[in-house]
Amino acid sequence: MTTPLPDLECDALTKRFGAATAVDNVSFTVPAGSFFSILGPSGCGKTTIMRMIAGFLEPTSGDIRIKGRSVLDVPPNKRPVNMVFQHLALFPMMNIADNIGYGLRRKGMAKPEIVRKVDEALDRIGLPGIGARRVDELSGGQKQRVAIARCMVLEPDVLLLDEPLGALDLKLREHMKVELKALQAAFDTTFVYITHDQSEALVMSDSIAVMNAGRFEQMGTARDLYYRPQTAFVAGFVGDANRWQGRVIRAEGEALEVKTDGGLILRAVSPGRTLSVGDRAEVFVRPEAIRLAENAAHVAQFDTQISGNVATILFNGAASRVIVTDASGAEIEVTLPQSGEFAHLTRGAPVHVGWSGDQGNAFAATGL
Amino acid sequence: MRAGQKLGLILLLTPLLLWLSLLIIIPHIDLFLLSLRERVGVRQYETGLANYTTILTEPLYMVTFARTAMMSILATVLTLLIAFPVSYYIAKMARGRARSVLFLMCLVPFWVSELVRTFGWMILLRESGVISGLLQWAGLAAGPVEMLYNDAAIMVGLVYTSMLFMVVPLVTTLDSLDDAVIEAGYDLGGSGPSILREIVIPHAMPGIVSGSIVVFMLSLGNYLTPTMLGGKDSLWFTQMIYSQFIVRFNWELGAAFGFMLLILSSLIVWAVLRLTGQTLEKTMG
Numbered sequence: 001m002t003t004p005l006p007d008l009e010c011d012a013l014t015k016r017f018g019a020a021t022a023v024d025n026v027s028f029t030v031p032a033g034s035f036f037s038i039l040g041p042s043g044c045g046k047t048t049i050m051r052m053i054a055g056f057l058e059p060t061s062g063d064i065r066i067k068g069r070s071v072l073d074v075p076p077n078k079r080p081v082n083m084v085f086q087h088l089a090l091f092p093m094m095n096i097a098d099n100i101g102y103g104l105r106r107k108g109m110a111k112p113e114i115v116r117k118v119d120e121a122l123d124r125i126g127l128p129g130i131g132a133r134r135v136d137e138l139s140g141g142q143k144q145r146v147a148i149a150r151c152m153v154l155e156p157d158v159l160l161l162d163e164p165l166g167a168l169d170l171k172l173r174e175h176m177k178v179e180l181k182a183l184q185a186a187f188d189t190t191f192v193y194i195t196h197d198q199s200e201a202l203v204m205s206d207s208i209a210v211m212n213a214g215r216f217e218q219m220g221t222a223r224d225l226y227y228r229p230q231t232a233f234v235a236g237f238v239g240d241a242n243r244w245q246g247r248v249i250r251a252e253g254e255a256l257e258v259k260t261d262g263g264l265i266l267r268a269v270s271p272g273r274t275l276s277v278g279d280r281a282e283v284f285v286r287p288e289a290i291r292l293a294e295n296a297a298h299v300a301q302f303d304t305q306i307s308g309n310v311a312t313i314l315f316n317g318a319a320s321r322v323i324v325t326d327a328s329g330a331e332i333e334v335t336l337p338q339s340g341e342f343a344h345l346t347r348g349a350p351v352h353v354g355w356s357g358d359q360g361n362a363f364a365a366t367g368l
Numbered sequence: 369m370r371a372g373q374k375l376g377l378i379l380l381l382t383p384l385l386l387w388l389s390l391l392i393i394i395p396h397i398d399l400f401l402l403s404l405r406e407r408v409g410v411r412q413y414e415t416g417l418a419n420y421t422t423i424l425t426e427p428l429y430m431v432t433f434a435r436t437a438m439m440s441i442l443a444t445v446l447t448l449l450i451a452f453p454v455s456y457y458i459a460k461m462a463r464g465r466a467r468s469v470l471f472l473m474c475l476v477p478f479w480v481s482e483l484v485r486t487f488g489w490m491i492l493l494r495e496s497g498v499i500s501g502l503l504q505w506a507g508l509a510a511g512p513v514e515m516l517y518n519d520a521a522i523m524v525g526l527v528y529t530s531m532l533f534m535v536v537p538l539v540t541t542l543d544s545l546d547d548a549v550i551e552a553g554y555d556l557g558g559s560g561p562s563i564l565r566e567i568v569i570p571h572a573m574p575g576i577v578s579g580s581i582v583v584f585m586l587s588l589g590n591y592l593t594p595t596m597l598g599g600k601d602s603l604w605f606t607q608m609i610y611s612q613f614i615v616r617f618n619w620e621l622g623a624a625f626g627f628m629l630l631i632l633s634s635l636i637v638w639a640v641l642r643l644t645g646q647t648l649e650k651t652m653g
Contacts, residue, residue, distance in 0.1 A: 054551075054555055055555075056551060056554075075554075076551075076554045076555055077554045077555070077556075077557045077558055077559060078557075081555075082555055082556060083551075083552070083555045085548045085551070085552055086548070087546065087548060089546060089548035089549045089551065089552035090549075090552075091549060091552070091553075091566075091567060092549075092571070093566075093567065093570035093571055094566075102553075102556050102558070102566070103556035103557045106556065106557040106558050106559075106562060107557060150556065151556070154556065154557065
């Protein structure tokens with residue numbers, strides 16, 4: 001026996017609409033049973049990829065294989081792929097049981113068998129006994145689960161999810177993230193999830209592809225993308241980051257020293273990329289990688305140290321930030337630890353910030 | 369409620385109330401009273417149901433009504449069958465400019481008066497008309513062909529006149545059907561006909577019913593089209609009402625005819641609503 005076939009393979013997938021290229025030569029492989037996300041800003045082409053996999057759009061070139069078999073000439077209603085739509089698209093003219101049973105009826109399954117499968121699916125999603133209700137009697141989270149159950153009763157090889165959490169409120173969205181991951185484990189099906197919300201992708205996925213302007217910028221695990229972004233776009237899009245433009249003034253292999261246009265001197269690294277003295281560079285440093293201290297001695301161990309004053313405190317519970325301005329007026333966003341140490345911090349207070357050079361990611365500036 | 373608001377409400381309601389009372393309620397009460405009068409002699413009247421018994425016992429009247437109703441139902445069904453694909457195309461397939469243009473094209477014939485439009489059909493269908501001429505020119509007919517003054521001509525005219533009143537409600541309801549719902553149907557294994565049957569038609573049902581009611585009522589009460597395309601003796605119920613009022617000067621029987629038309633057509637609409645499981649509130653709301 002050879003290695004198991006991946007559930008989904010896209011090979012040099014390209015889609016053009018007239019002169020515009022929506023998806024440009026994208027290839028990826030999703031192993032069986034994994035949770036794969038495509039993360040990108042709106043308009044980057046992720047929905048186009050999804051609609052091509054579902055069969056609603058025909059690729060201009062390239063191939064889509066499901067379990068090793070090309071599905072390009074298979075119409076959407078025959079593909080072993082089902083889709084959870086952005087606004088769920090439950091059938092409002094049917095009750096819940098008929099919604100979930102729709103695909104089974106279309107397969108020509110016997111009535112008692114359908115009833116049994118629908119009940120089973122309702123148990124699986126934790127909503128037993130709601131089969132007779134109407135769609136508009138359910139809450140947002142319940143509809144979500146019904147939409148997933150409606151696809152899962154068909155036992156697809158791949159389940160596509162098109163930003164299904166977008167319409168939910170924040171608390172429910174947080175809850176559904178965990179639940180979706182649990183449902184994926186329970187059904188043991190390959191999920192392909194597209195979203196513009198990085199936290200959805202980071203929390204749920206086994207593997208994430210960051211997409212921009214029709215291309216995959218980087219593919220990897222959530223940790224890879226967060227700690228080792230390979231392009232400036234990924235560094236800026238995944239997680240938050242302070243972003244400076246500047247010029248390299250010293251280079252020792254991958255370790256760099258950069259002088260920003262605002263006059264800050266920073267240390268950064270550029271693993272796998274070559275930047276030499278005099279090059280324009282863009283440096284990203286995450287607010288949570290920066291140490292904040294009231295005493296300069298507490299940041300002495302870092303190779304980048306800046307002193308300044310608190311310009312603004314952005315209080316947001318655990319995600320609170322401080323904006324520090326140094327003497328030249330450059331702004332640095334720093335995570336405010338909620339350990340009580342800085343509870344009395346006020347505007348204008350003198351502070352010191354520092355970070356180690358390997359937390360700064362430098363990229364060649366893209367001519368901006 | 370403050371006095372000012374009350375005055376505002378009264379002023380807003382006045383046109384509606386005037387319309388209803390002056391044009392609908394008062395004439396109908398008068399017609400009803402008129403229909404209950406029996407003429408027993410010159411300028412001698414009694415109150416009774418004799419006019420209604422005349423209608424129910426004279427087979428010609430009931431046959432004419434049944435014929436009018438059947439033809440109207442057929443016209444409604446034909447209109448629905450033609451208008452549904454048209455509306456589906458306008459609502460779901462046409463995009464942007466094409467959509468407005470198509471919708472406008474359905475509307476354009478209504479800029480011309482119904483009389484002129486019906487004359488148009490007469491020019492096409494009459495013995496010396498365009499179609500007859502074409503058939504002779506093509507050698508398909510030996511002599512002039514008369515296509516006017518039969519039931520098919522009436523049907524053509526009725527369907528043509530009613531089309532817009534079916535297209536508008538259908539486009540509106542089909543428009544409100546999310547494309548993703550249709551796609552979801554395909555995605556879950558549905559085929560074209562099954563999606564039409566299980567998703568599109570159930571969704572469009574309110575539009576189908578309200579369009580059908582309007583078209584049915586318009587056909588039933590149409591006088592011009594049956595008379596012009598079907599001829600004077602085409603046995604349309606409205607022609608009977610006309611002849612009682614105008615030709616025979618028998619307003620009493622004419623009023624009774626009018627009332628029978630109202631009652632019977634309401635019964636038919638009610639029966640259809642019951643059959644399709646719809647309510648007036650759902651279809652009109």
